[in-house]
Amino acid sequence: MGARQLGMDIFAPNENLHLPAPNVFIPTDYRSRTHKGRSHSQPSKKSHPVRHYAYNARVAGLYYHINIAASGFQVTLNGYNHKLKTLLETIIGKIAKFYVNPDRFAVIKEKLRKDYENCKFQQPNEQATYYCSLVLSDQKWPWMEKLEVLPNLEAEDLAKFTPMMLSRAFLECYIAGNIECSEAESIIQYVEDVFFKGPHPICQPLFPSQHLTNRVVKLERGMSYVYPTLGLNPSNENSALVHYIQVHQDEFMLNVKLQLFTLIAKQATFHQLRTVEQLGYITRLTRRNDYGIHGVKFIVQSTVKDPGYIDLRVEAFLKLFENKIYEMTDVEFKSNVKALIDMKLEKHKNLWEESGFYWHEIVVGTLKFDRKECEVAALEQLTKQEFIDFFNEYIRIGAPQKRTLSIRVYGSLHSLEYASDTGEQAEPNKVRIVKSVYDKLNP
Template sequence: MAVGKENTEVAAAVPMDKGGEILKPRTDKREYRRIVLKNSLQVLLISDPETDKCAASMNVSVGSFSDPEGLDGLAHFLEHMLFYASEKYPEEDSYSKYITEHGGSTNAYTSTEDTNYHFDINTDSFDEALDSLYAGEADWTMEYSFFDVSVNLTDAGHEHMQDIIGLLFRHIKLLQESGVSQWIFDELSAISEAEFHYQAKIDPISYVVDISSNMTIYPTKHWLVGSSLPSKFNPAIVQKILNELSPTNVRIFWKSNNFEGQTDKVEPWYTTSYSFENITELTIQEWVKSAPDVNLILPTPNVFIPTDFSLKDVKNKETFPVLLRKTPFSRLWYKPDTKFFKPKAYVNIDFNCPLAFTSPEAAVLSNTFVWLLVDYLNEYAYYAQTAGLDYGLSISDNGFELYLVGFNHKLRILLEAVMQKIAKFEVKPDRFSVVKETMTKAYQNYKFQQPYQQALSYCSLVLQDNTWPWTEELDALSHLEAEDLASYVPMLLSRTFVECYIAGNVEKNEAESMVKYIEDVLFSGSKPISRPLFPSQFLTSRVVELGKGMRYFYHQEGSNPSDENSSLVHYIQVHQDEFAMNSKLQLLSLIAKQTTFHQLRTVEQLGYITSLSRSLKAGVYGVQFIIQSSVKGPGHIDSRVESLLKDLESKIYKISDEEFKVRWPN
C-alpha cells in the first residue's frame, strides 16, 4: 500500500470503485482508492495533499511460524536479504542508499505470521523506490489466534502461582456466568467510535505499515478500521469466545530464576533451560477451589468516556507556545490547537524539586515515590486509559513530571485525581515492599543489558550532572525502608516550582484554571505542602563541556561475563539547543546515516547493531555512533569510526550545489 501527495500510477492495474468502498474516520481528509494488479495483488493508494513524504508498505502473510523445520529464522533472514540486493538491483545496499540519499528511511519486521517491508522518501523519488520493493503476494495464512494474560510475579507471588491461576479461572467463570452485558458493549462501542473518528494523524510510514497489516486480515471496507470498531451487539459470539477460555485450551508459561537446577531440557538457540508437564483440567479445577476467597467483581460504569467532542473557538491563532501565566509558584506555556482540530489536549506538568537527585539515596527515594504513585493510581487510571485518556508519571531531569493526553472532555477529572494522590501521599508498607522488590530486580537486571545499552548509560553517567552508578543506587535501595520514604517525600515536595505546558482543544481560561488548581493543592493553606524555590535553586540540568579538540576515552568491563559482545558509543558534543544549528545537525545526520550503516555493518561487518543518531543531553546536542560487535573490540571499532568520519568529511565537501538541491529539495 502507498501514500503520497498524488495517486501513484501503477502499470497493469485494474481500478476499483472509489466511492464508499472503504470506511474512514469522519475527520480524515485523505482520499483512498483500491486497485488490483494482474497478479491479483491488492493495492491501496492514498492521496494526502498535506504530507511531506511518500511511503509504501508491503505485507506478506508469512512469518516465523512458517519457518521450515531445521531452518529456524529463515523468514527473518529473507527479510534482510530483500534490502541487501536483488536480481534487478544487484548492487550491494543500492536500495537503502537510494532511499537515504533522497530523504527517506527503510525498515522491515518479521513477526510470527507476517513479514512487513516499508519505506518513506521524498515525493519526487517515490516511483523508483516503489519499483525496487515490488514483489508478488503469497497466500499463506494462520487460522488461529491467542488470548494472553500476563502476570508479573513478586517472590511471594511465585510461591502462589496455583492460587493466581485459580483466581484467573474463577474470574473467567464469573464472566461466563454473568452473560454479555449490553451496557459494557455500548461503552466499548462509544470509546471505539471516538478513538477511530478522532484519531491523531501519524507519519506516513507508520500509517502504511498499520494498514498493510490489516489488508491481509480484513475485508476491503475495514482496511482502515481493522479491529477498532465493533460491528454489532452479538452476545452469542462473545459468549462463544468466553467459553473457549477454558482449562482444556490453556498453555501456562511460568518463568523464574528460582527454577535453576530443576529443569531437564535446553532450548538449542539461546540455551534456555526449561521443562514442561501436562496439567489436567481436574488439576486446574482444584486450583480454582483452593484459591483465596476474594471478592471478584465486574467493572463499573466508566466516568471518563467523553461525550463532548466540540472544538473550542480559538481567538488568537498562536503559532508557537506563549507564556500565559507566571507566578512565584509556576509558569504556564500555552498552545491552542490551530492545525489538527481534534477534541484532544496535552498537559505536561514538570515538578522541579531541587532535592530529587542530590545523592544516590535521594535518586532512589524519588524513583520509589513515583513508582508508588503509579501503583496507587493503576486501578483508577485504567478506566481513563480505556476511554482514550492516557497519563504518565516519571522521573525528569529536575524532579518528576506528569503528562496527560487524550480527549479533553474529562481530562480535568484525571488531573485532579492525580494531584490528590500526590498531596495525600502515604506509604503503604505492603505496596512499598512490592515496589522495592520490583525495583531491586530492575536494577539487578542492568548487568544483563546488552553492552551497547550499558555503554549509553555510562556515557550519560560521565557527562550529566546528578547521575549516579546503578550499583550505588542498588546499594542505597537495599537499605531503604517504608519509614525512610515517608520521611523523604515531604522534604522532596517542600520546595517546588511547577513548569506547565498545555496544548490542544483547551481555552486560555481552562488552562489557567488547571494550573491554579495545582497551585492551590501544593501551595495554599497555613501549612502548605510546598513553598516557592529560593532564587539560587532555579538551576537547569547541566552536562560536562568537552573541550574543542580534546579526546576522552572511558573504558568499562561488561557486567555480563556470558555476553561475548563489545560495544562502543562514540559521542561528539556539538552545540547548545539552537534552531539553525539543530537543522544543520539534522541534515548532517541524514547525510551520514546510510554511509555509516553501509560501511560499518554491511561492508566491514562489525556488528548487527550499528547506528548513527543525534543525541540531546540537558539542552546540548551531539552526534553518537553506536556499534556492538562480537568480532572486534572497542579500540578497533573506534579507529573505524574515525576513518569513517574522515571519509564523510571528504564526501560532504565534494557535494555540489546542484546535487545538494536534488537530494534534499526541501
C-alpha cells in the first residue's frame, strides 16, 4: 500500500489465481443533482469510443467496465495479464481526450430518462430500501430530482463538465493477481502521467479540504423514526416495510456480536413472520453496512397486512425472540459461534470475490484488510453473557442504545391505512418524517 498526494495504491499479488483485476477509482465532488446527472451520462458515453476494441479484447480474454461510483467513476479491468496494460492505456487515453458525440449523447440521455422513469415500477420492498438509503445518507440525490434536471442537459453541458470534473482528482488504485509489483507500479505511473503530468496537465491533486468523507446520519438513541409513504405504482397492491436498527460504528467485537445475532435470528424471523403469521412472501432479516455504520434490517412485503401492522409484528417478534436468547444453552451458543467462524475461515472462491472484499474496504474507507482474522479472534473470546448483554443494550424492545428507522411503503390495497398512519398523533420517543425532500418522490 502506498499513499501520495495524487492518490493511494494497493497491490495484492496472488500466486494461485492468474487473473489480474486492476481497479482505478477517480472521485469527483457531486455538489449538485446536475453534476450527478452529468456524471451518470459520463461513464456510459466513455464506453462508446472504445467499444470497437471490446471484441478483440474479449477474444484475448480481457474485459473492462466503466461505472459510476459514490464520488466519481471507476474503471475496472480483468483478464490475462499479457495485454492488460495495453487495454488500460487505450481506455485511459480515450478518457483523457474525451469527446462528446451528440448522437450518442441523445441515446444515453433517453436511456437514463427511461431508467429513472422505471424506478416507480420497482417492487415496494426495493422502494423502501431506497428510501432508507435516502434518509441515512448525508448527501444523496433522489432519482426524481435527477429526472427533473435531465431534460435541460445537453451535449454541450457534458463537454464543459468533463474538464471541470477532471480538473481536481484523486486516484485510488487496487491491483491484484498474476502481476509483478514493478508492473503494478508501472500501470499506476502511467495513469498518473496521463492525468497529472505534462506542460498542461488535465488534473491537479485535490486540495486537502476537497477529500470527501462518507457520512451517515446518526439516529438518536432511544428514538424511533417512521417514514410512511405511498407506493409509486398505483397498480401494485403490495405494501412493504423496512425496519432498520442502527447499532454501531465499525469495531470487531461489536461486529461479530451483530453478525451472531443475525445468524441466530434469521431462520426464526422467517419461521415466525412468514410461515406462522404469513405476513408476506418476501420476509428476510439482513445486516446493513453504511460506510462502516452497522445495523440490521427486517424486510417484509405483503398484500395481507399494511406496513404499520407489520412493524408492530416485527417488534412482537423481537419480544418473543428474547426468550430464545435467554434460554439458549452453552452448547447452542458455541455451535452458533463455530458456524460463524467456519463461514469466516472459508477461502475466497475466486479472484473476483477476493478483490471485491479488499475493494469494499477501500471504498468505504475502513481499510481493515485483516478483518476476517480479527473477527475470528473476537469470536473466540466472546462469551454467551457478553452476547446477551449486547442484545439487551442495542436490539431488544426498550434497549437503552436502540435506534430504529421504519420505512413504510403503502400499496393500493392499504391506502386507508396510510391515511390513518399519517394522521396519528405524535408519540413520545417517536419521530414521524412527513415533510422532507423525499416527498418529491410522491409529487
